[in-house]
Amino acid sequence: MDDASDCMVDYVVVPLVHARNERDVLRGGDRNVPLTRSDLLVPAHQWSTSVVGRISEWLDFDGVNERTILNSRLVLRQEIEWALHLSLSAVILPTPTWACTNYASCVLSSLLSSSGCAFWVEVPLISSKQMMIFSQELDDLEAHETFDDSWECWAKMKTLCNHHPNLHVALVVTENVPEEQVVDRWIGEPVRALILPVEIFLTNKKGFPVLSKRHQAFVKKFFHYSVQVIIRGAIRHPSGPSAYQQYITWLWKQIPQLTELQRFERPYWDYLQSPLQPLMDNLESQTYETFEKDPVKYQKYEEAILEALVKDPFLKGKEQVVVMVLGAGRGPLVSAAIRAAKNANRKLKIFALEKNVNAINTLLNQRDSNPLWQDVTVISTDIRHWKTDHLADVVISELLGSFGDNELSPECLYGAQHLMKEGGISIPSSYTSFLAPLSSHKLYTEVGTFNNPKNYETAYVVKFHAAHVLAPTKPCFTFQHPSKNTNCDRYCVQEFSFTHSAMVHGLAGYFDAELYKDVHISIHPPTSTPDMFSWFPLFFPFKTPVYIPEDSTVSVHMWRLTDGKKVWYEWSMNGPSTVPIHNANGKSWWIGL
Ligand SMILES: C[S@@+](CC[C@H](N)C(=O)[O-])C[C@H]1O[C@@H](n2cnc3c(N)ncnc32)[C@H](O)[C@@H]1O
Known part of the structure; x- marks a missing residue:
């Protein structure tokens, strides 16, 4: 533990029980012998912050011997209880094979009764059978079956465990990295850690451990998903684990900084929000302000309005173009139309229609205070119900949701077609x-x-x-x-x-x-x-x-x-x-x- 903290390592992974302690818990075990080394070796806070436990690997949950199977269930439970006693934040579980039904049953039983401790199932990026296929040690006849694929085994285990939210993956990076589509399947999975065996490291000219370009690209891709890195194996480098730690830190620094847009979006990554209902509900001032912060949307509208004013045959020769902004909000599309008209050197008569009375207040203030808005008429109405003799040459609206029609733009715009001249233009079209x-x-x-x-x-x-x-x-x-x-x-x-x-x-x-x-x-x-x-x-x-x-x-x-x-x-x-x-x-x- 002291070595680990000297090397700036956040935590160590240790077996919960010695690998040679293959005990028979079914028979009751030997109560007079300690199960494992004492918890007094490490202060309690360090167990919870600086240690991840490993479950014994010799367990056989899905073999042929029923006694072994039943014993494995009890041993797993015993080790998990020990991990819970130590308040460990995570335990690493052995790799599931295709025959993992009883294993999943044992894990699920523990998952359901142990909150607080995360379960990381160790899964190799490529199974050992697939590795042999890669290195052509097996002929084509034996190539690739579902049960050889480590992702398939994991998917089966996860399904058997009913997609439990506390079941995660510790992905072991193998010597070969599969094609991109196979790798990308892991992006949708709860990968919490990458295990990098020391054997996959190369040694650079100065004698330090480094990863191949392919491994680097793989690790960097997963850095985007906040995975942790575990170095596994006998460290042979004279400077110990710090040589690996420094290399991983260097690699981390190689990932490009987030762009301004990504920094803005970051708090919303995977954050679920209910879609707005601007027709049924009245939007709040803050929501309008958020819309208005996106200059690109309004630039695109301005560009579209300008194109229509300059090029559309229907508008050609008209002394004054009648424009209706349907669902004007606080007025940014009205301003976009005014700017476009100036650039196109066209005269507009603008009607700003809005059903949210609070936004109407803002529109009326704009009309009274902004000289550019002198030809704007503000109408407080639902666009589907307004009756008028003035018909629009152009209607402009932004009633779009993330799925296009999910804020009811179709119903509103079809309901307002009576406001348009025959042959009139809708933006959007x-x-x-x-x-x-x-x-x-x-x-x-x-x-x-x-x-x-x-x-x-x-x-x-x-x-x-x-x-x-x-x-x-x-x-x-x-x-x-x-x-x-x-x-x-x-x-x-x-x-x-x-x-x-x-x-x-x-x-x-x-x-x-x-x-x-x-x-x-x-x-x-x-x-x-x-x-x-x-x-x-x-x-x-x-x-x-x-x-x-x-x-x-x-x-x-x-x-x-x-x-x-x-x-x-x-x-x-x-x-x-x-x-x-x-x-x-x-x-x-x-x-x-
Ligand atoms: C997504 S916001 C867009 C506001 C503004 N055009 C903008 O781009 O910032 C849609 C606006 O349309 C209004 N709206 C939606 N359906 C309407 C309807 N049937 N009649 C009048 N206004 C409507 C909403 O109140 C809201 O102000």
């Missing part, structure tokens, strides 16, 4: 939502912390971090404005192919909106608008994570439905296994009209 299956143990457990089954039938706004999008996104619903077809119900089925097996925890949702011709705002990763931070994606969770075997195809089903008072989504997935339809009839989550 269309928007499309996009979907993809997502793996994220973190998000799944976050939903579970609310302890309410309805929460698995609710979508969340969240900045994905410890999450892995499992397949390229596919389009879901599209709405065009204006449109003769004003039906807002939708149903979409999309197929996704999986070359590698995966655990799906839900669906990721995005949108891309065409404001005017080529001017878009988007959070859809392939086309996302750089530096725009007004929207995070949407997460549609599954009640139970779904295992998808390799080389399979799943179909994702998404419905957008209404009963005239509310709108809701339902979602499901079919393929090798079937996910129940979530949120049927909007029973758990809906958006008020």
Whole structure:
């Protein structure tokens, strides 16, 4: 322990009981002999802060001998109780094999009765059988079976343990690093530590331990997910563990600093938020202020309005263009229209429509105090219900949610089409939502912390971090404005192919909106608008994570439905296994009209 603290190591991993103490607890054990060395060797606070315990490796939970199996259960329980007695923050458990059902039963039993101590299951990045396949020691006939894959064994164990939130992974970095898609499966998993065996280190010209480029890239990738690093094995370097500690610290410093945008987003990583309901609820001043801090969104609107004013044939030759800002909030889109008109050298007559009486107060103050707003008329109304003789050449709105249509832009804009001239322009002119299956143990457990089954039938706004999008996104619903077809119900089925097996925890949702011709705002990763931070994606969770075997195809089903008072989504997935339809009839989550 003293050596460890001299080397600036945070904690040491030690066996809870000596490896040679293969005892028979079933028979009662020898009560007159200490189980292990005394807790008095280390002060209590150090056990809890500076020691992680290792469970004995000789245990055999899934062999053929029933007596051994039953004894292993008791030994595991005994060691975990000792770890709890010492208040250890974590214990490392042996690697599960494909036959891990009884092992999982023993671990689950302990998980259910021991809060406070995290369980880290040791899993190699590549199993020993796969290693042999890599190094071509086995011929192709024997190549790759599900049960050889360490991720598969872990996925099986986790499923048997009902995805318990306190079951984590200590990933052992192996000599070979598999292809990126295989590595990325671990991003969605609760990896708490990387175990780096000393054997995978190379020695540089000065005699110090270093990692190969491939290992470096792997470790750096996982640094983003706040993993801890454990060096394992007999340290042969003359300066002891500090040579490794210094190298890992150096590697840590190599990861690029967060950009300004990432620093802004960081507190929201994997933080679930309920989607706003700007139609049913009145937004608060703070919420408007947050919107208004995103200059990129308003620049894009300004660009779109300018393009329309300069190029659109419908507006050509008009002495004055009638513009209506639908859902004007505190007025940033009104200002964007005024700036665009100045640049286009066009005269506008602007109506700012808003149903939130508190935002109306801000708009009226703007009108009275800002000389640029002299041609702005403020109307306090729901845009669907205002009657007027002034019809708009251009309507501008931003009623978009993370999934495009989830703040009821379609219902509001179709309901306000009577305000537009025939042939008039809508900015945005269309928007499309996009979907993809997502793996994220973190998000799944976050939903579970609310302890309410309805929460698995609710979508969340969240900045994905410890999450892995499992397949390229596919389009879901599209709405065009204006449109003769004003039906807002939708149903979409999309197929996704999986070359590698995966655990799906839900669906990721995005949108891309065409404001005017080529001017878009988007959070859809392939086309996302750089530096725009007004929207995070949407997460549609599954009640139970779904295992998808390799080389399979799943179909994702998404419905957008209404009963005239509310709108809701339902979602499901079919393929090798079937996910129940979530949120049927909007029973758990809906958006008020
Ligand atoms: C997402 S905010 C955008 C506000 C502002 N345009 C901006 O970009 O900062 C949407 C605004 O539309 C308003 N709104 C939503 N539905 C409306 C409706 N049917 N009639 C009038 N205003 C509506 C909300 O009150 C809110 O102020």
